[in-house]
Amino acid sequence: EVQLVESGGGLMKPGGSLSLSCEVSGFIVSSNYMSWVRQAPGKGLEWLSVIYSGGRTYYADSVRGRFTISRDHSNNTLYLQMNNLRAEDTAVYYCARGPTRVINLGMDVWGQGTTVTVSS
């Protein structure tokens, strides 16, 4: 079964760090484009970062220099390392497969989300 399961969310103080994990089942994480998307309370979706199958990474301006996307082929897991957290980083964080321009496919598999709250 194709599935993504996020974990690692929690309550953090401003300036703190947190690492999110996304365990992948049913496909190989390193063979796919994988993204992180977040949704602040009552707000819309915000794309944050992508890692291509070849390993290149890209970030939204709002998190560049603070967040790092990575993956581990051996345990088929995607990660998001979040440093220097701010109150505005409070959101539900989703991992998703895609989007993939090669086959013109959007984000077709999503995790259930993990909640990050940044507050003093």
Add this chain to the structure above:
Amino acid sequence: EIVLTQSPGTLSLSPGERATLSCRASQSVGSNFLAWYQQKPGQAPRLLISGASSRATGIPDRFSGSGSGTDFTLTISRLEPEDFAVYYCQQYGSSPLYTFGQGTKLEIK
């Protein structure tokens, strides 16, 4: 960066009616790299449409996407009770900034 503007912000319709949702891009979206998602409260988004008009696996044929360049439309031909949700468009043509629209809430009238 391509900015996507969705309209209307809220659409109030009754089951059985036709829904037309708009997504306008600030620049042309290359090769129609445009997707639509449905999100219900407390759930992750679900992919409906890729490539502006290709339905994702398992999506009912009452959902259809159209458009090109800067103007895109999601149409739901006959609303079912389970279709009332928030809908987002996303462009993935302006690599690597995969921006979303702000969403359209489809509510029961």
